[in-house]
Amino acid sequence: MLAVGAVVSDTGIRAGEMCVRTIEDLSPTLEELRAVRRPQGRSESEAFTELLALSGLSRAALKRWLPERQQLLERVGGTATALWVSLHGNHHDGQAVPAGTTPLMPRGLARAWTRAVVETNVAMAGQPSWEPLPTRMEQLRRGVKPSAVRAPMMPDAEKAAVLLDDVAARGRTLAELRRAGRKAAPPSCRDASRSAKPCATRGRRASSTRCSCPPSPTRVWPTPSRSRPAAGSRCCST
Template sequence: MPQQQPAASGSTTPNASIEAWTERVIAEREVSKARARQLRWVAGELALVRNHEEFPFRDAGTAAEMLQPGAISAYLDLAARGELRRRAKAGDARATTASMRIRADCLKILGEHGGIPVAVADRPGLPELRETVDGPSRSQLRDYLAKRAGTAGAPAGRIRLFALIGVALDTGARVGELAALTLADLEDDLSAVRVVRRPQARTVSEAVEERVTLSDGTRAALKAWLEVRETLVQPLHGTPKALWVSVSPNHAGRLNVEGEAIRRPPGMPLMPRGMQRAYTRAVVEANMALAGSPGWIPLPYRFEQLRRAVTDRVKREDDEQLTAE
């Protein structure tokens, strides 16, 4: 085993288990709650990897042994391939760039506290964010939505789209978070909405409930949408609780005995994919209507780009998950 460096001030060489060492690091460094969750997540994977048949250091029993270059390299390779997931994941099981950055940062913290230099080769860089939207554009869009939402005879789909984008602008919520909204999440006077934040790195970040004040434009758009929504759900048996519902018949993704697509009536909860398409349609219309207006910058066609630009809070949330304490 390579010779260890002198321990950091106030620390001892990590000869305890990786879990016990991690708890000591958390206590002595007084890290944030988010970082503590991340450190425990990595420690859990390090304990788990010793049982993996492809891990060549299965006899490593202490934190000091698990933080040696060979063990770290083997651990990161298995983690990147998705071999350490506790629950199966549909599709590509490989780890995301964000989660690999978290692993690298946590390994360095665990080693540094015990005087063990941890070098992580090819540490993943920050994912490149697409161009975002500036403040004036968002402000203009709110005004635009409020005016168009009240237009007599406007199609139900357009009214829904305007209300949806208004809530997205005010909250910075992800598509899945928007799709999860119910009528109970709205204040009676539409002054605010309750959003349950569900960060993508679920293994290191817990869901957080937040009350967000809604802008005048969004309240106007929501008022118009709720009136339309009522007419859509009224014919159904039982009243759907979802805030966002379909405005026209669509297929349920299943076939009947004759092999024909089963149709669902209007008023059914809107799913995340449908919400993505709705956002794109609304942006196409807004970009055309506001083209050439003073200070207008065309909005991006991907929902993710708009969400990332909404508030500094969303940016801080993303940054915390990726890097800093």
């Protein structure tokens, strides 16, 4: 239940919205979760999709939950793609459904959350800085202000492929321009010093060798002025 609580705390989604999430709704880095939001009191046509940011706690909890989920499915021979799966047999459209092939239902998720939270609150009672967790998921999500970005209802694979091809083409163009700029640029003294002999700026070779580097500024040192002691004064050294 740690993964469920962390995801609800980050996203503020309802139990029904949690149960229909699949593995494909998670980003590869587990930093975002795609969710279809259906505001209460509105028609289904006004549903919209959001990309909800996940915190480090959620990412760590999901990294622990996903391998455990796979092991549980292998144990019961399940093939569900839901993020939260039911390990007990269920019924769908009047037909029996075997365990591990259906997502966890909202009522089952609520019961599992309440049972886990009650056990945790009892075990952690009296511990320093421990505050009891809410036994209802609705209480947990109402105090959340998620960081969300609107997204299309269904990912467009063809459009994504076109965008990736465009990015790759622009990258190749920039690489070619950079190589062409290096070939056209005149060699400077600094570049020439790496592959050839350094420019001669002193001695007998300086008159016959021209350097393309800008001349260095000549430093002028002030000449100390010598003043004669006044008449009748004595020098300190005498």
